[in-house]
Structures are given as C-alpha cells and as structure tokens.
Amino acid sequence: METPSYVPVPPGVGMEDNFFSLDDILLSHERLPSRMECLFPRLGFLEKSSDSRDIQEGTKMEMPLFLAKGLYERKRRVVSVELPKVYKEGWRTVFSADPTVVDLHKMGPYYYGLGSQMLHFDSPENPEIAQAILQCCAEWPPGGAIGSNMLGHFQKLMSVSPCLPLSWMKSNIMTFIGRFRRTMDSSQNAYNEDTSALVERLDYLERALFKAGQSGLNSFQCWERGRASTLTASSLVLNYRKRKITDLQP
Amino acid sequence: MDPSEVEFLAEKEVVKIIPNFSLDKIYLIGGDLGPFNPGMPVEVPVWLALNLKQRQKCRIVQPEWMDVDKLEEIRDLERKEETFTPVPSPYYMELTKLLLNHASDNIPKADEIRTLVKDIWDTRIAKLRLSADSFISQQEAHAKLDNLTLMEINTTRSFLLNSLNCMYKLRSNLQPGSSRGKSQDY
Numbered sequence: 331m332e333t334p335s336y337v338p339v340p341p342g343v344g345m346e347d348n349f350f351s352l353d354d355i356l357l358s359h360e361r362l363p364s365r366m367e368c369l370f371p372r373l374g375f376l377e378k379s380s381d382s383r384d385i386q387e388g389t390k391m392e393m394p395l396f397l398a399k400g401l402y403e404r405k406r407r408v409v410s411v412e413l414p415k416v417y418k419e420g421w422r423t424v425f426s427a428d429p430t431v432v433d434l435h436k437m438g439p440y441y442y443g444l445g446s447q448m449l450h451f452d453s454p455e456n457p458e459i460a461q462a463i464l465q466c467c468a469e470w471p472p473g474g475a476i477g478s479n480m481l482g483h484f485q486k487l488m489s490v491s492p493c494l495p496l497s498w499m500k501s502n503i504m505t506f507i508g509r510f511r512r513t514m515d516s517s518q519n520a521y522n523e524d525t526s527a528l529v530e531r532l533d534y535l536e537r538a539l540f541k542a543g544q545s546g547l548n549s550f551q552c553w554e555r556g557r558a559s560t561l562t563a564s565s566l567v568l569n570y571r572k573r574k575i576t577d578l579q580p
Numbered sequence: 581m582d583p584s585e586v587e588f589l590a591e592k593e594v595v596k597i598i599p600n601f602s603l604d605k606i607y608l609i610g611g612d613l614g615p616f617n618p619g620m621p622v623e624v625p626v627w628l629a630l631n632l633k634q635r636q637k638c639r640i641v642q643p644e645w646m647d648v649d650k651l652e653e654i655r656d657l658e659r660k661e662e663t664f665t666p667v668p669s670p671y672y673m674e675l676t677k678l679l680l681n682h683a684s685d686n687i688p689k690a691d692e693i694r695t696l697v698k699d700i701w702d703t704r705i706a707k708l709r710l711s712a713d714s715f716i717s718q719q720e721a722h723a724k725l726d727n728l729t730l731m732e733i734n735t736t737r738s739f740l741l742n743s744l745n746c747m748y749k750l751r752s753n754l755q756p757g758s759s760r761g762k763s764q765d766y
Contacts, residue, residue, distance in 0.1 A: 343749040442750060503719075503750045510743060511713045517739065518709065535746055543739035550735045553583030556681065 335566050343442060343535065345449050353534055357440040357447070358396040363412045365390050399450055411451040416441065429508035434533040441533045445502045509536065517543030521551055586731050590674035591627040596641040598622075599632065626675065630682050640683040645669060646676065648689050651696040658703045664727040673701055673731050704732060712740055716747065 342348035347358065370376075370385035377391050385391070393401075393409070401409045415421065416437045424432060434441045509532075516528045517540040525544070529537050592610075603616040613624055621641060624632075632638040645651070645668030657665050669675055676697040684690040708728070715723050725733065 343746055344752055442746070446750065503747070506747065506750060507717050507719070510716045514709060514712065514739065514743075518736070539739060539743050539746070542742045543736075546735045546738050550583050550731075553587065554677065 340538070341443055341535065344446050347443075347447065353440070354443065357443045358399075359394050360414075360438060360440060360444050361392040362395055362398050362414060363390065364393050364398055365410050365412070367407045367410055395444070395447060399447070402451055411448075413448065414438065414444070417445055417448060425505045425508075429505040430512050432505075433531045434505075434509075434536070435531055439534050442502055442506065442535045513539055514543060516540070518547050520544070521547055581734050581737070583731065583734065586671075586734055587674045587678070589730065590671035590678070591625065591630075593626050593669065593671055593675060594623050595626050595629050595643060595675075595679070596621050596623050597629045597632065597638040598641060599638040601637050626678060630678060633683050633686075640679060640686045642679065642687045643669065643675065645672070646679070646687065646693055648692050648696065651693060651700070655696055655700050655703070658700055664704060664707060666727050667700075667729060670729050671731070672697060672729065701732075704728075705735070708732060708736060712736065716743065719747070719751070 338352060339348055339350040341351045341353040341357070347354040366385055366387055366389045369387050372383055373385050374380065374383045376393075377385055377389065379391075380389075398409060398411050402411060421437075438444060513532065513536050516525075520528055525540075529540055532540060598619060598621050599616040600618050601616060602618055603614055605612050605614040610625070613628065614622060616622060629638065629640050633640055645654075650668070654665065654668065676693065679687065680690050680694055687693065711723070
C-alpha cells in the first residue's frame, strides 16, 4: 500500500487557523485593505508609498492578515479592516449567480480560508457594507438551497445587530456547494490525463479535494488493471541515495 | 483503505469447487475444510480455490449469481431504480475480477459477464456521485448507505470525507459566537 512519506497538515479553514499548516501560514500573508484609526509613530517604513516617519491617522494601506489580526481590537479601535473586493457585494452576486465560472485561484488562492478569517473583523459601524449585506440576505430565496428555518435564524440575527460576516460566510458555503459537483466530476473522471487545466481555476482547498478524489480513482484503476498486485519498490527507497564518504567528511 | 485490502477481504468469500484429488478434512483456524474427493463439489474460500486452480487441482463452479441472465436482470433493475438495488454479493466486483482472471476457462461467457458487471458498477458509481452531489447541495448531516459495497464506498471515501469536513468547518463559521471572543495571543 502506498503511504506517503510526508503528510502535510491540513489547513484549519474555520476561524481558527492551524498553526502547523503551510497553507495557513501562506494565507496569513494575504493583504487586506485597511485604514489606520490612530497615529503610528515611527512606523512609516511599513508604508512604502510615503516617506514620512509616522503613519498618519486615516492612512489607507494594505496590511497582511496576521498583522491586522494582531492589531485589531473591538473595543479600542486601532485599525479598521475592509473587506477585500472578492467578498463584497458585487462579487457575491456573481458567486450566487454561477459559482462554477469564477476563477477562484485568481481571486486570491485562499478564498474560503480568507473568508473565514475575515470573521475576526466584524465592523458594525461600517454602514454601507452592512446595508449591502442586509440587502443580500433579503435577496436569498426563502426555503431555497438553505433551509428556511436557518434563514429565519439569519434574519433575526441581522435585525438584532448588523452582524455582517454571516452573509458572506453563507455565500462562501454556497460557492463551495455550487462548485462541488464540478470538482467531484473532474477529479473522479480524469484518469491518466493532464489535470492542470482542470485544477487551475480551483482554490487551494478545492485542489486538496481534487487530489483526494484522484487518489481514490487512481488506486481503483490500478487495482482493476491488476497493477496493484505487482510489487514495486517504495518511493522512499528509490529516492534514497547512498551517502558518499566525501560528503560526510569535512 | 487500498483496493487490494478490499480484495483481500473478498477472498474470504466461499465458492464451490470440484477437486480432482482426494484429501482428508483439513483443520484451519478459520474453520474446517474438506474432505476433498475427486468429482465431489465442496465449498472453500476463494483464496484456496484460486490456489488449487493455479495448481490445476480443481475446477471452480461459478457462483449462482455469476450468470448472464441474472446479471442482465440486475443491470436493468439497477438502471431503472433511483436508489441502489441489492447486489448479488457484497464483493461482486472483486469476485468477478478474481474468478474471471484466474479461472475464466471454467466460466462460460466470461467476457459477457465481465461487461455486465462493469455496466452494473458504472451505473452504481454514477448514482453514488449523483447522491453525493445532492447530499452536499442540500447540506444534509447524515446519509444512509444501503446496499453499497465496500469497494464502492472505498473509491469515493477520501474525497467525500474531506469535502464534508470542509463543509462542516465553513458551516460552523455561521454559528455566531462558536469561537468568537476567544483571546488571541500574538
């Protein structure tokens, strides 16, 4: 049985990221548009566009996710983080229309992960986004893809506080579901062919799924063709080269 | 799970053979086999049947369901029904492959049987994919997998489990306050 010599740690996907996951580490470097709410003395070097020593209050700049997460506080407002373009309403309508046509890899390869991480920054004072999201929520057909009791739950939440992240999380899930069929079909049918064209539009999360589907298909096909019964050398052994004495001695 | 492991499990199934040698009863941990008399049909596990067959010590009698008429019936039923229909054997795919590869001279119309079983398999896999899709799109929490065989579950297991895992995580984001408000240490 083929066991890989290295099993990567899966990404956390939810609000909690996985400390050991390489994907989550890369994800934490995604840039977020943000606005400084107070003066940052002597940190001007962080902002490349200006030469001043300090970062002035009200400066708009992009900062990586890990920095924004560390600086963001709900009580004392130091920075306010805006939604990246992909999660805004314009794109959300695109996703709800037909999620399969969107090139998620181009839209930031960690679409789902970043979307979940954006839940850390709920900004209820951001009226226009909250408005847009309320509209978006009202536009969801009741009893459609999401159960109507769930929807009622959402609307109740929305009316109590314009807690905006929920609706884009919903569109996140709907995007995932809408694209699921295609990911599944392409991963379970592409046997012995070049899959780069199939995966190039997939998010990293979907790529991992695609790989899982491919491994299932490939091992079954291998068995069916009777190749599973022939013994092969382990890839570890094949990759193992004898050490030369000259390499070991300084 | 690897398909070859499923095949290993399938080799425990019982099949009827007609030996051409005589041997007393043999006592194994898994049960007693035999006695073997020339020309007298006896039931043995598939692994032993294949071993004896390879040494040309027996003739394998095909299982009852491995018959063109019966398989055609099953195939038509499978195509007609929306849900999965009961299969003749929980290891139909593995047994067909094992028996047809090693003992195709004992089984009449081997090629037709192979095609029919492959047809049944393809129909069932298409159904499985369809139901997985509707399972995901309706965001169901549980499903009942009646009449599915181990091999069929095995081909889609890792994909389905991984995607359900992702779904669960994305959905748990929707629960307000589930992990919100936890202290963050940076």
